[in-house]
C-alpha cells in the first residue's frame with residue numbers, strides 16, 4: 543500500500559463512528575517499518591490534539607496479593623502456592639498515600655487481587671479517610687464486585703475504577719478465566735459506568751489463542767463503551783502459572799494496539815503501563831508514549847512487598863522518586879511535560895461543556 547492509501551485508511555478509522563473491522567485489522571497487521579512509523583505519527587498527533595502534551599501520573603499501591611480467582615496468565619491466582627501472600631494495613635496504605643502526595647501526585651490507584659475477604663466497610667472507611675484527608679483522586683482496581691459494593695465505595699468518594707476485560711472474545715475469556723463469567727464482567731462494567739465512575743478497561747496482547755481479529759474486536763468494544771481509561775499491555779509469562787511456557791507478547795503488536803486505540807477513542811487516558819516497561823524497559827515506555835499513551839504509573843507499594851505482587855516476573859519496580867525523575871527526563875526528551883493535576887476523564891469534560899453550551 544502506498545502512503546496516500548495508508549493515510550486514507552488512518553483518516554477513515556479516525557473519522558468513523560464505528561470504524562470498519564477490516565481497517566482496524568489492517569492497521570494492527572502493519573509490518574513495514576515506514577508504515578508502522580506513519581501509524582504511530584498519526585496516533586501521536588491525535589494524542590496531541592485530544593489530550594495534549596501532559597503526561598499524567600497515577601501512583602499505584604498494590605495493597606494485597608490475595609486472590610480467589612484462577613486466571614491462567616496471572617501469578618496472583620489462588621493456585622500459585624509459590625507466592626507468599628500479604629495484605630497491607632490501613633496504616634501502611636495511608637503512609638504510602640502521604641508519600642505519594644509529597645511527590646506531588648494527585649491520583650492514587652488502590653489495586654489488589656480479587657479477594658473474597660476484602661471487607662466492604664473497611665475499604666469504604668479507607669476511601670473516606672483518603673478523600674477527606676488528601677486532595678487526590680481515588681481509583682479502585684479490585685475486580686468484579688456487586689453493584690452495592692461499587693455504590694458504597696463511590697459514595698465514600700472513589701472517583702474511578704479499573705477493570706480490564708483482558709479479551710472481548712467470550713470463548714477465549716472463558717478458557718482463561720475458569721469459574722468466572724464474561725457476562726458478569728460486562729455487568730460490572732455497566733454498573734460502574736451507570737454509577738458514575740470514570741471507568742477503565744483494557745486488554746493483554748499475546749494471549750494464547752488470540753488473533754488480530756480478536757484484538758480488533760477489543761478495540762471496537764473500547765470505542766463502543768467509550769471508556770475513560772484504557773490500559774493495553776503485553777502478555778508476560780509467569781512460570782508459576784499454566785501459561786508459563788508461552789511466548790512473550792509482541793511489543794510491536796502491543797504498540798500498534800495502543801496507537802489504533804488512541805486513534806479510535808481519541809481522548810481516553812492511556813498508560814504506558816508496567817507490563818510494557820517490564821518487557822522493554824525505558825525504551826518501551828518511550829515508544830508507548832510516542833504511539834498514543836499519555837499516562838505513567840509510578841509504584842508506591844512498600845518496597846518489602848513490591849516483589850510479592852508478582853503478576854508476572856521481572857515487574858519493573860524502582861522507587862517512586864527514581865521513577866518520577868526518569869519520567870521527567872523522558873518528558874523532556876519528548877518535548878512534553880509532567881502534568882501534576884488530577885487528570886480526570888476528558889470524556890465527561892466534553893459532555894459537561896456540551897451541556898453548558900445548551901443551557
Ligand code: SAH
Pocket residue numbers: 615616617653654655656683684685686704705706708745746775776777778779780817853854
Ligand atoms: N484483581 C484486579 C487487578 C488484577 S492485576 C482485577 O481483577 O482487576 C492487574 C492487571 O495485570 C490485570 O488486569 C491484567 O491485565 C494484568 N496481568 C495479569 N497477568 C499478566 C501477565 N501474565 N502478563 C501481562 N499482564 C498481566
